[in-house]
Amino acid sequence: MAQAQTRMTRQRAVILEELRKTKSHPTADELYSIVRERLPHISLGTVYRNLDFLADSGEIRRLEAAGSTKRFDGDISWHQHVRCVHCGRIGDVMQPLAAPPVDGIQVCGFSAIVGARIEFDGVCEACASRREAGQQN
Amino acid sequence: MAQAQTRMTRQRAVILEELRKTKSHPTADELYSIVRERLPHISLGTVYRNLDFLADSGEIRRLEAAGSTKRFDGDISWHQHVRCVHCGRIGDVMQPLAAPPVDGIQVCGFSAIVGARIEFDGVCEACASRREAGQQN
DNA sequence: ACGATAACAGTAATCTTTACTGAATTATGG
DNA sequence: CCATAATTCAGTAAAGATTACTGTTATCGT
Numbered sequence: 001m002a003q004a005q006t007r008m009t010r011q012r013a014v015i016l017e018e019l020r021k022t023k024s025h026p027t028a029d030e031l032y033s034i035v036r037e038r039l040p041h042i043s044l045g046t047v048y049r050n051l052d053f054l055a056d057s058g059e060i061r062r063l064e065a066a067g068s069t070k071r072f073d074g075d076i077s078w079h080q081h082v083r084c085v086h087c088g089r090i091g092d093v094m095q096p097l098a099a100p101p102v103d104g105i106q107v108c109g110f111s112a113i114v115g116a117r118i119e120f121d122g123v124c125e126a127c128a129s130r131r132e133a134g135q136q137n
Numbered sequence: 138m139a140q141a142q143t144r145m146t147r148q149r150a151v152i153l154e155e156l157r158k159t160k161s162h163p164t165a166d167e168l169y170s171i172v173r174e175r176l177p178h179i180s181l182g183t184v185y186r187n188l189d190f191l192a193d194s195g196e197i198r199r200l201e202a203a204g205s206t207k208r209f210d211g212d213i214s215w216h217q218h219v220r221c222v223h224c225g226r227i228g229d230v231m232q233p234l235a236a237p238p239v240d241g242i243q244v245c246g247f248s249a250i251v252g253a254r255i256e257f258d259g260v261c262e263a264c265a266s267r268r269e270a271g272q273q274n
Numbered sequence: 275a276c277g278a279t280a281a282c283a284g285t286a287a288t289c290t291t292t293a294c295t296g297a298a299t300t301a302t303g304g
Numbered sequence: 305c306c307a308t309a310a311t312t313c314a315g316t317a318a319a320g321a322t323t324a325c326t327g328t329t330a331t332c333g334t
Contacts, residue, residue, distance in 0.1 A: 009312065010299090019230075029289090042313090043314045066201035068290075069289085084247070092244065093244055096312085100234070100257075105219075107225075107228040110221070111265040113259040120239070142332090146330075206321065
């Protein structure tokens with residue numbers, strides 16, 4: 001009865017499938033738009049709830065990236081990310097880079113350091129060409 | 138007359154001074170509370186506007202950190218940050234760590250990589266003791 | 275001190291995310 | 305295969321963070 005109650009509902013399956021299919025790292029809202037093409041009646045709350053659920057169960061990655069909106073990644077293999085400083089878009093860095101060492105790091109007010117990652121700042125091609133075209137910013 | 142029109146208003150001066158004084162890395166809202174003790178009539182919008190202004194002019198650092206709310210740092214010297222994975226609090230890593238190399242990094246869809254930083258995940262003492270006390274999460 | 279105008283206070287609007295509610299769907303035992 | 309229980313759903317509302325707008329105030333070069 002009270003065992004692992006994990007229902008693979010249609011909504012959850014579609015969300016996971018579309019997230020894995022896309023190469024971008026969509027926000028909940030962007031994924032909502034994508035999923036709605038297949039499930040027109042899905043609600044934004046459901047997308048948020050399932051992204052949280054899938055991230056907690058380790059099926060997707062919740063990107064701990066800067067920027068105002070959370071983004072998600074269907075590829076849970078170890079890789080780094082670049083974030084466009086203008087639009088927030090995220091790209092994958094495929095070069096394997098060693099995880100930064102955590103040993104020996106001590107910070108006043110913190111009792112443990114549990115992980116570390118490198119975050120790259122970049123300019124995506126869309127923003128670069130938009131700026132070349134004359135429009136500043 | 139269209140020269141660099143930058144007025145050092147009382148509000149801006151107080152915001153900058155208080156941000157430099159504090160060791161924490163406050164959100165706009167937290168700084169608003171602090172500044173209001175000296176300028177009771179200041180508005181939150183003014184705090185946001187000036188934080189943006191000061192960050193753009195390089196006087197403070199806008200922390201490119203994960204988490205839902207933006208944070209700011211009055212110390213613009215080069216150092217890394219740890220973020221508490223539970224409460225979002227930020228601490229300074231004083232050990233000098235080399236900036237991650239940017240050369241040779243190429244990412245599909247990105248035309249330039251302009252910088253990189255290490256972000257550490259940690260547990261702050263407040264959250265650690267709160268969890269020890271039995272309250273989970 | 276004066277005048278142009280950047281910056282202000284206050285408020286409203288926007289955007290992102292979370293919480294709540296009754297209804298529908300799902301896994302499972304009979 | 306059908307009934308049962310409860311998780312999950314859709315829809316909506318609310319909360320939190322940030323930005324935009326408007327008329328007023330205060331700064332700074334002259």
